Amino acid sequence: MRGHRRPQRAPPRVRAAAGERRPGSGLVTTLAGKVWDRHVIERGDADLLYIDMHLLHELTSPQAFEGLRLAGRPVRRPDLAVATADHNVPTGPDPLSLLDGLAARQLRVQQENCARHGIELHPLGSPGQGVVHVIGPELGLTQPGMTIVCGDSHTATLGAFGAVAFGIGTSQVEHVLATQTLWMPRPRTMAVTVRGTPRPGTSAKDLALAIIARIGTAGGTGTLIEYRGDAIAALPMEGRMTVCNMAIESGARSGMIAPDDTTFAYLEGRERSPRGRLWERALDDWRTLRTDDGAAFDREAVIDASAIGPQASWGTNPAQTTGIDGTVPDPASFGDAAERAAAERALAYMDLAPGTALRDIAVSTVFIGSCTNGRLADLRAAADVMRGRRVAPSVRALAVPGSTRVKRQAEDEGLDEVFRAAGFEWRSSGCSMCVGMNGDVVEPGAHSASTSNRNFESRQGPGARTHLVSPASAAASAVLGHLASAADLGEVR
């Protein structure tokens, strides 16, 4: 990620129209290009972009506020920033009482910074608290056509609304706080078109994993991916967020999906959504946010969804994934030397032999949660599998709502009871075992079935062996004590 540059020092090298002019077609532009162009203040090698919404969490903002303090600068638009606490918060019963020294200090500093600058904060223990990428959408803060940033790579999640949403570094967080702008090189564009109907029991997470397995962890490098095609259009907003959340795991700067009636229905009536005549005006505008026919992408991939079923990762990056019916591949089968070496190393770390059926991999930990799969729809999908069943005696299973609001809604529906009765720990909201920095860790050497998005070495704790799966598959794995899909329990929807 580029370091920030101050507006006054940027070379204002003006460049021609950002859309592509083609004979006879007029100016045609991608969705990403349209949203980007609306926000350009000054063009150059990097464009100076206006930022509509800045989300903050406790981990990547303290140094940015410290930078402002040292420079004696105020926050330019505190009304366009919203903060919460998620990464380092404990998720056990009464999280406030469980705070350790570092987390307590981080939260105190966050509270002081937000109070000093007049920034809305949803602190631990408040009803609006949650994983930053979960609370933005549920408040209706993240809307089509916006530029949204946060000091966190999974900000890509919010592109599901047709917004340009980027993770940024801490120095860029400071720049946005001070100026409400950001210097960004215009990203290249990639279309990932997913066509057809996936096999029964296939979730958005399975699509996201299958897409990365197909295009690779570098397949989207430097691009802003627009996910399109009937398989994407058929997804509810929660599923679209899951797909965009994982754009970053294919190397992309972000992911996006054109807003449509599904998007508008999700946003209508939310706390911060426009109302009345403003809503009507917003809709008129949002309906124009789509890629023009004939617009060219820098890169394209077309994926046949009908071949996709439930997936699970076997290695240490999300592209090292295959169908749950599959086996651990032989590294020798990879033509590319780098991929072969990566597979060898992954199998050594994961302690897996080539040819092992994925279903023969025992798991002793199951984690359902994170900004990938910690929304209400995800908890419902897992609870549907768990209802009337028990977690295997060899398994420790956690269900961690992505936000305090999700937790409350799930409890209103009785999902907490389903999980508890099945032997799950029902937790408070936070990043939890996705990142393993808050006390929620996988034991060294243990295999976990996890609904999160990253499976690199020690991601979920030192020596942890992570298998990325969907919520329904995580639940089925909890019941059977090995990697499984809901179909293995006769549950196929």
Ligand SMILES: CC(C)[C@H](C(=O)O)[C@@H](O)C(=O)O
């Ligand atoms: C801590 C944060 C900067 C990081 C990110 O940027 O994604 C985290 O959320 C993660 O998922 O690894």
Ligand code: SF4
């Ligand atoms: S839930 Fe995981 S991926 Fe999402 S922001 Fe938290 S640590 Fe990052």
